[in-house]
Amino acid sequence: MRKGLLETVINGLNTRTSHAQVVNELGLAIIAGEYPVGATLPGDAELAARFKVSRTVLREAMKTLAAKGLVVPRARIGTRVTPNTQWNLFDSDILTWYFAVGIDESFLLHLSEVRLAFEPHAAALAARHATEADISQMMRLAVAMGDTSHTAESLALADLRFHLSVLDASRNPFLRTVGSLIEAALVGAFKLSSPAADLGKMGEVAATHIRIVEEIDRRDEEGARRAMENVIRVGRERVVQALREEE
Structure with missing residues (x-):
């Protein structure tokens, strides 16, 4: 069963899967402004090598971030960070990342x-x-x-x-x-x-x-x-x- 936001902050985040690790690290980076609004995330090959995951895992992670409103894929352009007005602030992961950043x-x-x-x-x-x-x-x-x-x-x-x-x-x-x-x-x-x-x-x-x-x-x-x-x-x-x- 997934831990709630409060329990996560108290006990620490435990990313047990490679998919969760990719989502968590990229989500944190976006919330922290390492990838500002309008920025294009690194390409699949670079991210797959960085996280040591398959292209399939990476694509699923991008779908998860897109579902949260953080990014949007663009054909022949890449995956871009969306304005924060489009982020789902009811999402417990996004709230967790906000508190982790400060x-x-x-x-x-x-x-x-x-x-x-x-x-x-x-x-x-x-x-x-x-x-x-x-x-x-x-x-x-x-x-x-x-x-x-x-x-x-x-x-x-x-x-x-x-x-x-x-x-x-x-x-x-x-x-x-x-x-x-x-x-x-x-x-x-x-x-x-x-x-x-x-x-x-x-x-x-x-x-x-x-x-x-x-x-x-x-x-x-x-x-x-x-x-x-x-x-x-x-x-x-x-x-x-x-x-x-x-x-």
């Missing part, structure tokens, strides 16, 4: 804006559709976030499990598919600032997530929406502050 405040703010666009609505839908089993599961996950034995890594994973459970409870399959954006935002929090370093903050984090579940349990759609907005905004402020201090 993200800035603007990137994190854009992520939070997208989260604010759909997660509060997901919480409102959960207040409408969640079953008692869903609510029990969400509450268990929210309470678990206050465990004082958490490391930064385990807290980030607990946070992710909670937010994905809300998407599941919304009963909207489209919302569940954008979970990679939540992962990306939590990767930013994990790498820059974690409440696990402060036991007091961990209690606050658990309490704000429990509030979301309480509003869902009350079937208060607006209350659930506001509670989710609060969690996202507080998390964004913590990460942006940490990023500015780091700079």
Whole structure:
């Protein structure tokens, strides 16, 4: 089973196949600007020799990069890097490469804006559709976030499990598919600032997530929406502050 973005950042990227190695190295190089927009990638013979792979493996890797929107093949011209407006930023590989290269405040703010666009609505839908089993599961996950034995890594994973459970409870399959954006935002929090370093903050984090579940349990759609907005905004402020201090 493929590792998620957060687990990949925590444990490191493990490219087990030659196809994955080619995709990963070229993807990273494109995101890093080693091959700028409009640039033509080296020819098949050069890349096949560089990666020590067959032409077949190389062609499949190029198809994968094209499917992600990073490149486009041109007859008699070669494979060109596309503008970043065409890149699929919902793709977990692309998000992984962005974090490997290094993200800035603007990137994190854009992520939070997208989260604010759909997660509060997901919480409102959960207040409408969640079953008692869903609510029990969400509450268990929210309470678990206050465990004082958490490391930064385990807290980030607990946070992710909670937010994905809300998407599941919304009963909207489209919302569940954008979970990679939540992962990306939590990767930013994990790498820059974690409440696990402060036991007091961990209690606050658990309490704000429990509030979301309480509003869902009350079937208060607006209350659930506001509670989710609060969690996202507080998390964004913590990460942006940490990023500015780091700079």
